[in-house]
């Protein structure tokens with residue numbers, strides 16, 4: 001037997017003793033929370049007692065709050081904490097905000113705060129909502145005469161809207177509703193594929209449930225009406241509804257945020273002139289415009305700010321991420337979501353992004369910290385939240401690119417990460433204080449921190 005094979009057999013046997021075969025479980029969701037904790041700890045962890053104790057440590061001591069969290073999802077066994085921080089001094093359209101940010105990455109909140117302060121002294125952020133249109137689609141297959149399908153759609157369109165009136169009634173009272181339904185022939189992409197492409201205004205709600213309910217109603221009415229449409233042949237009557245679902249790509253639910261100032265006011269450090277800094281910022285964004293590897297990381301930095309505010313305000317960061325990256329690739333090449341320019345001695349830095357957000361419904365009235373975050377933001381409308389979130393993204397990107405083109409990213413990152421390393425090493429408060437002082441004057445790399453810590457201990 002070869003050495004490699006022997007090693008594989010040994011690894012397999014070793015794993016079998018540590019992780020014995022686990023049989024599938026029936027009815028896991030029906031177990032009580034305690035039973036679920038016991039089962040997962042016993043079957044999948046090395047030290048079941050430590051696992052049980054750990055999971056329970058994170059239960060909220062207030063049974064009411066815990067029940068609330070238990071019921072957000074299925075099979076809840078504990079809570080997963082993220083830090084909630086605040087970045088103050090954001091001047092947005094002449095109003096001062098403090099931004100709640102839920103994020104695990106050190107230096108994001110510090111960078112946001114630094115950018116906010118920088119622009120506070122230069123007139124602050126200016127923002128504008130450019131559109132609030134949400135999208136949903138009924139995807140269906142139709143085999144037959146496309147001309148007849150078009151005539152049928154024109155006839156049935158009022159009936160589609162009418163059939164959803166019980167769903168749209170309340171939204172219409174709030175100034176929202178279905179704004180249009182368009183028949184789209186997509187058969188050049190896929191044989192027999194068509195869509196009802198529907199647009200919505202959902203005011204302060206993100207509107208996912210509203211949109212999906214409308215779409216399912218449209219689909220059902222559309223199918224029923226087709227069956228009874230006498231101009232259709234039997235094959236044409238048999239429309240196949242594939243699915244009805246909102247789209248997270250919302251290029252017309254768009255917001256813009258911008259900062260600008262005379263180039264001469266861009267003094268960020270003694271080691272670089274304002275002109276050189278402005279030029280480097282513009283170059284860095286130009287690179288992210290044309291080069292997808294850089295663009296992805298550039299946009300990831302934007303998402304650091306955006307996701308943190310989205311999470312704190314109880315919105316769906318996966319939806320926002322998906323839509324935003326699709327928007328970044330809308331011209332056929334993945335590109336930067338921000339722009340930078342110098343014109344007539346003025347430096348400007350801007351972002352234009354699609355954001356479908358809600359400030360009512362969903363988690364917004366359930367999660368106590370989401371409610372708190374919305375209160376801190378002074379109970380914004382969805383449009384106001386779009387502007388705040390766009391600013392968070394722009395500020396974060398400014399801070400990241402500023403570091404990249406001046407000191408490099410590691411200086412700030414390692415300063416913030418220092419505490420994490422010291423905590424991992426089990427440093428006492430006094431040791432932390434001494435080492436934080438030490439690394440104000442010395443470069444903090446992981447090994448330098450470990451060395452300094454060991455030296456101090458010994």
Ligand code: MEV
Nearest residue numbers: 297298300301400401409
């Ligand atoms: C790290 O989380 C984000 C950055 O990589 C963003 C960027 O490179 O622009 C620093």
